[in-house]
Amino acid sequence: MVTACLDKLVRVYELQSHDRMQVYGGHSDMVMCMAIHKSVIYTGCYDGSVQATKLNLMKNYRCWWHSCTLIFGLAEHLVQHLVKDHTNPNLQTVKCRWRSCSSFFATQHLIRQELPEHMRKHVEIDSEVQP
Known part of the structure; x- marks a missing residue:
């Protein structure tokens, strides 16, 4: 359904x-x-x-952000979810909460410029799961 x-x-x-x-x-x-x-x-x-x-049920991309359980059908939709739902460009600082990542973004410039690419790398490296 x-x-x-x-x-x-x-x-x-x-x-x-x-x-x-x-x-x-x-x-x-x-x-x-x-x-x-x-x-x-x-x-x-x-x-x-x-x-x-x-629709492709054979490809799955899991969000490994702390306490998130969503699994996306497209990697790009997962990246959009991470940027939109797990961060806020208006925050002063952001700690990445993807699995055991310890990256910290201490300025708004880093949050806007580097955090989206950092999240994209997480998606590329370890979000794909077997159905």
Whole structure:
């Protein structure tokens, strides 16, 4: 089962176990309508934007940020999630909470310039998991 929500995420569930299998993000606004055709998720957002995303349950990218349980179907959606939901460019300092990472970003310049690339490297190196 695939559901769309006002939080800009599309969730994929396994009906038998009710487990959430994947999340797809990357939407610019609230998802208002959705259709699936030939393994492609088509979404329409409140702002009028339309997005087509290939559904692939064989690729999974897990968010290893402290206490986060989301698994994304696309690596880029995980990067967007990390930057948008786990950081704030207005903070004065940020400690990376990805697994056992001890990186610390002590200025707003570092948070805006280096933290997104730091997170992208985490995604590239150790976010992919087997379905």
